[in-house]
Amino acid sequence: MKKAFLNTTLAVLAALTLGCSATPSSPEAGASELGTPEEKTGYIHKEHMSHEKVLKAIMKAGEENGWIMTLLNSHTIIAENVESDKVSTIKFNAHSFDISPENANLENILSDALN
Secondary structure (H helix, E strand, O other): OHHHHHHHHHHHHHHHHHOOOOOOOOHHHHHHHHOOHHHOOEEOOOOOOOHHHHHHHHHHHHHHOOOEEEEEEOOEEEEEEOOOOEEEEEEEOOOEEEEEOOOHHHHHHHHHHHO
């Protein structure tokens, strides 16, 4: 039952996140998808972090703190916390990340890991 709920939730989030848009061809191509600096949740202050290093840091930080992290595409991760029944979408690039819907706990976890 939980597996079916998780699959359904992921499918709905994938449909809402992807819509009719195309996936960027390079890691930096998705930078503009995060909007203006005022709209972003967090900045990545470490210099020279590659897109791959940011991805690994986000995945590791979430998993170490009880989140199930699922890579949706090269710029989007679905984060699910089974204990609190929370699901968030993390959009990121090498310079910043955005969490939707907002989740202060997850934001703190990622900020600590990336700064």
